[in-house]
Amino acid sequence: MSRRKQRSAFDQVFEFDRGRIVAYRHCGLSFRAIGSRVGRNQTTVMRICDCWMYEGATDRDGRSHPPQCTTSRENRQIVCMAVTDRSVTLRTVAQHIESVTHHSVYARTIRLYLQQSGLSARRPLLGLPLTQNHRHLRRQWCDEKRM
Numbered sequence: 001m002s003r004r005k006q007r008s009a010f011d012q013v014f015e016f017d018r019g020r021i022v023a024y025r026h027c028g029l030s031f032r033a034i035g036s037r038v039g040r041n042q043t044t045v046m047r048i049c050d051c052w053m054y055e056g057a058t059d060r061d062g063r064s065h066p067p068q069c070t071t072s073r074e075n076r077q078i079v080c081m082a083v084t085d086r087s088v089t090l091r092t093v094a095q096h097i098e099s100v101t102h103h104s105v106y107a108r109t110i111r112l113y114l115q116q117s118g119l120s121a122r123r124p125l126l127g128l129p130l131t132q133n134h135r136h137l138r139r140q141w142c143d144e145k146r147m
Contacts, residue, residue: 013040013048021045022052069105070097070113078110079117090121 013021017038024034031049035042070078074097081093090107097105114120130138 013044018048021048025049025052069103069109070101074101075113078113079119082114082117082119082121088121093121 017040021034021038021040024037025031029037031042031045034040035045038045077100078093078097081088081096090110093110094105094107097110111121
């Protein structure tokens with residue numbers, strides 16, 4: 001059977017029948033038994049079950065997760081930047097990757113890549129450190145309010 005005919009046979013199976021095929025497979029039925037119950041070819045049943053096992057979805061077009069926006073080389077570069085310079089933040093890594101690849105990468109994506117490697121980036125400083133004079137004035141203000 002040609003690839004075109006195989007694809008058309010696959011596409012003619014309705015989503016409901018694809019769900020039944022996967023459910024029958026989870027129950028432990030063989031491909032032949034499932035094919036006879038659903039009224040489909042054994043090869044088509046095998047293809048649908050393989051699609052479910054590897055992609056997590058029964059349709060050929062859809063994917064269970066969005067496509068990856070960076071390559072494995074860029075992922076290694078992200079991890080390398082985090083290891084070599086511990087003062088780097090997620091945003092600076094994202095800006096560097098964007099300057100190299102010319103497409104934007106969210107800081108959240110970089111955080112997930114680093115978490116997969118068991119690393120984390122430095123969090124940016126949220127407040128300025130107080131000087132000795134600031135501390136003294138703040139303590140004096142607190143003492144006055146307390147009295």
